[in-house]
Amino acid sequence: MIFSKKANTDSYSYWVRLASSFALFAAFCMILVKIWAWYRTDSAAMLASLTDSFFDVAASVINFFVIRYALMPADDDHRFGHGKAESLAGLAQAAFIFGSALLLVLHSVDRLKNPIPLQQPMLAVYATLFTVVMTLALVGVQRMAIRRTRSVAIRADSLHYQSDLLMNLAVLLALWLSTQGYLSMDAWFAIGIALYLMWGAKGIVQESANALMDKELPESFSEQIMALATAHPKVHGVHDIRTRQAGRTIFIQFHLELDDNLRLLEAHDITVWVENKVKDAIPEAEVLIHQDPVSVTAESPGSAA
Known part of the structure; x- marks a missing residue:
């Protein structure tokens, strides 16, 4: 680990x-x-x-x-x-x-x-x-x-x-x-x-x-992040997970798939919830999340998590 x-x-x-x-x-x-x-x-x-x-x-x-x-x-x-x-x-x-x-x-x-x-x-x-x-x-x-x-x-x-x-x-x-x-x-x-x-x-x-060289962390690590992010009922999926480690800090980036019609404030609240979930599990994490409309994600080839 x-x-x-x-x-x-x-x-x-x-x-x-x-x-x-x-x-x-x-x-x-x-x-x-x-x-x-x-x-x-x-x-x-x-x-x-x-x-x-x-x-x-x-x-x-x-x-x-x-x-x-x-x-x-x-x-x-x-x-x-x-x-x-x-x-x-x-x-x-x-x-x-x-x-x-x-x-x-x-x-x-x-x-x-x-x-x-x-x-x-x-x-x-x-x-x-x-x-x-x-x-x-x-x-x-x-x-x-x-x-x-x-x-x-x-x-x-x-x-x-x-x-x-x-x-x-x-x-x-x-x-x-x-x-x-x-x-x-x-x-x-x-x-x-x-x-x-x-x-x-x-x-x-x-x-x-x-x-x-910013080598990606093990696949099991990404799977854990995906499980944490998709625990929220309004998160449709996660893709483009990127991880690396420098000293004690673990840097995590990923795209969050959300409903097209969510208000900006609600999308922000969901993102903060997911970010806090990841940080609770990995205290040394620096998390950067990008929100994607689920319809746009579905149209993009290779967007699967």
Whole structure:
């Protein structure tokens, strides 16, 4: 489902601000711990985790500011609001992910050619366990925010930290295998993590691009709008439904088929009734309705809903 019926502007703002702020705090804590652990152990897998955290910090900083910009109300220069800034942030984060993954592959290939025994591997284990606990807490907050807001930017940011959970478990396994004499496993795990990140970034790019290109929302969404509009006994039909989403705002346009002989005031009242019905079901909707005489609609080919 693209939207949340219980969402409202205040709760949307609260949850995306909370998630983005906590992500920034958690990322800085984890990166400091990982720098220390990598410096003491010289582990490729730990460097993989550290590199990803560097880009997570950059992505979280972008989210912190972009989300606040996206929450700004519409103004004279942006009549449809600033919601698409979230999708731009998603593309930027995907670029960060691809970049970090490529760097990991290059470093790991070099480590495969020149394997090096780890120094003080238990320090890396303790650092990784710390980041697992911190990441679990952050992902929990982000999931609550996503359920209440469906924010593309928060969803993209959450992907980083969900991959961190798998990454940290992989780092723990790589550290253990390295202490057992399998030095190359440290680098192989880093390469596997990089490929996983690239795959995840693909989904972020697709979702962000769909929003920026105003892709139509699912057919079930249009069917719901039609059912809401035709619930009024004097509405003969609905056609030309158009939908798109930018940030939290869902833009809806459609034509309402009304009796030819209705007075303008009555047609207006029916239209307002339909608009309010749609907004009650979809609180974040911006609705634009055009009234058509039913006789004109019947004469026009391809006017069916």
